[in-house]
Amino acid sequence: QVQLVQSGAEVKKPGASVKVSCKASGYTFSDYYLHWVRQAPGQGLEWMGWINPASGGTKYAQKFQGRVTMTRDTSINTAYMELARLRSDDTAVYFCGRQYNKWHLLPSTPWGQGTLVTVSS
Amino acid sequence: EIVLTQSPGTLSLSPGERATLSCRASQSVTNYYLAWYQQKPGQAPRLLIYGASSRATGIPDRFSGSGSGTDFTLTISRLEPEDFAVYYCQQYGSSPGVFTFGPGTKVDLK
Numbered sequence: 001q002v003q004l005v006q007s008g009a010e011v012k013k014p015g016a017s018v019k020v021s022c023k024a025s026g027y028t029f030s031d032y033y034l035h036w037v038r039q040a041p042g043q044g045l046e047w048m049g050w051i052n053p054a055s056g057g058t059k060y061a062q063k064f065q066g067r068v069t070m071t072r073d074t075s076i077n078t079a080y081m082e083l084a085r086l087r088s089d090d091t092a093v094y095f096c097g098r099q100y101n102k103w104h105l106l107p108s109t110p111w112g113q114g115t116l117v118t119v120s121s
Numbered sequence: 122e123i124v125l126t127q128s129p130g131t132l133s134l135s136p137g138e139r140a141t142l143s144c145r146a147s148q149s150v151t152n153y154y155l156a157w158y159q160q161k162p163g164q165a166p167r168l169l170i171y172g173a174s175s176r177a178t179g180i181p182d183r184f185s186g187s188g189s190g191t192d193f194t195l196t197i198s199r200l201e202p203e204d205f206a207v208y209y210c211q212q213y214g215s216s217p218g219v220f221t222f223g224p225g226t227k228v229d230l231k
Binding site for chain 1: 122156158160165166167168171172177207209211213218219220221222223224225
């Protein structure tokens with residue numbers, strides 16, 4: 001079935017970087033953009049950006065420009081989100097989500113299960 | 122950059138009642154590029170409505186979206202027990218390929 005499986009929880013110190021993976025299966029990886037959305041504990045959803053797996057092209061939310069890098073490895077159908085210079089307020093669950101369909105870019109099912117990133121000294 | 126405001130912050134209702142959720146944008150949303158998501162605790166968000174009024178695949182017809190410009194509404198005609206959740210609006214028209222979520226409205230049990 002169509003699914004996205006993310007890497008496991010991470011604990012990082014302030015100033016470090018984290019790289020979260022999102023492995024796709026059940027569909028043609030290059031056919032659909034992948035989004036990254038995060039949610040801090042008890043807070044709302046925050047869109048971070050997307051990657052086009054076919055070209056590697058990306059778009060980032062202005063807030064994360066210069067600190068986030070989204071990449072992909074088409075040989076293993078996996079996308080990555082790397083966030084640098086971590087701060088305590090980057091503590092959140094990070095989700096990857098697939099483009100809704102080939103005509104609408106917005107994020108939708110399937111989603112990954114979420115990866116908790118904890119930033120603490 | 123468009124800022125979205127949602128009201129009310131919390132809506133306390135009973136099953137069978139009608140829910141009306143509001144989303145207001147700081148400037149006009151291009152081409153009705155407004156979506157609504159539902160999120161339950163511990164789960165990823167679920168797309169309900171896109172293009173302001175189109176239901177996503179598999180979404181029951183008790184969910185409907187309306188509005189244009191800066192004012193949008195999500196209506197749940199008769200609340201089912203599984204509809205108690207947080208609802209977010211999202212715009213995706215202000216800058217190509219850029220998405221912004223609103224702060225959310227929690228629909229809880231009265």
